[in-house]
Amino acid sequence: MDWLTMRGMGWWGLPWLWTAFFLSSGAHQREGLFTRYPGMRIRTPHLTVRLSPGQATACCLTCVQYDSCYGANFHEEDGVCEISLLGVGGRTELVDANQSWNLYIRRNVLQRELVLRATAGSGVSVKDTWLGTTVPTSAQDTCVSMETTSCTTHYRNPIVNHWNQLPISQVILELYKRGLKVASVTFDGRGTSISDWFSFSRLLNSSWGSLNSSATYNYFSIDGHANCARFFFINQNYRGCPLDAGWMVVLDPHHNCCTWDNLPNKPVFLYSSLDVAVTYESGILGTEMDYADVMAIFLQYG
Known part of the structure; x- marks a missing residue:
């Protein structure tokens, strides 16, 4: 089942499918919509959402609601989700090494x-x-x-x-x-x-x-x-x-x-x-x- 099919069915009713679709490939694999880079964080996000610990998939779902979202920071322990949007001319923000976070980069946007x-x-x-x-x-x-x-x-x-x-x-x-x-x-x-x-x-x-x-x-x-x-x-x-x-x-x-x-x-x-x-x-x-x-x-x- 591809991305367009799932979107048409309504992604909010298929949490288990989304978990597999986003994260089954593991760190550094490029299948799916996002690639996970452990220990990194985009420094100046545009939006912060409070989720529950372990809800990385929900954080990625928040990102895809914005056409210009290219990355999401997720703090596994406290559930903080930070969304980053492309700036003028496709400009991105600085990325830092930070072991407390996982960075999810959205494919085909950046x-x-x-x-x-x-x-x-x-x-x-x-x-x-x-x-x-x-x-x-x-x-x-x-x-x-x-x-x-x-x-x-x-x-x-x-x-x-x-x-x-x-x-x-x-x-x-x-x-x-x-x-x-x-x-x-x-x-x-x-x-x-x-x-x-x-x-x-x-x-x-x-x-x-x-x-x-x-x-x-x-x-x-x-x-x-x-x-x-x-x-x-x-x-x-x-x-x-x-x-x-x-x-x-x-x-x-x-x-x-x-x-x-x-x-x-x-x-x-x-x-x-x-x-x-x-x-x-x-x-x-x-x-x-x-x-x-x-x-x-x-x-x-x-």
């Missing part, structure tokens, strides 16, 4: 989700934050914004710890300066891991016309050139420090190898402001290479 919001000058490694080896201080609620001054640390969505269970179609990296998007790269996210999606072989498109299937490069990975702390590195060539050229790089704290990456207030996000790879030295001169304030990673589902 299309795009923010999973990393990195802040320039925070002093915290972007690479280590992304891979989960460093845990930054708790992000402010305003870290959902790409505005320059809205966030003082990095935000990492704990949903990425379940990467293999997510219905990822694309991974999108975007750079922002003064709240405006200045660069983006889109990757095929199917069959990837948290560490290997950022690669030339998975490149779908970018805001740089020269970064295409015929582009040449010597670094294109999250790991980049680790000895120089150059990560999320898309580099065309090394020809001696003044002539090193590429499209983008994240300069993490503590290490450097050239004048152009010996900069204060790291991490620093460098990107080509032209349609081609340019020298990093031009960033020091304030010409072709520029500095972004925010780096964001989004998952596209479907």
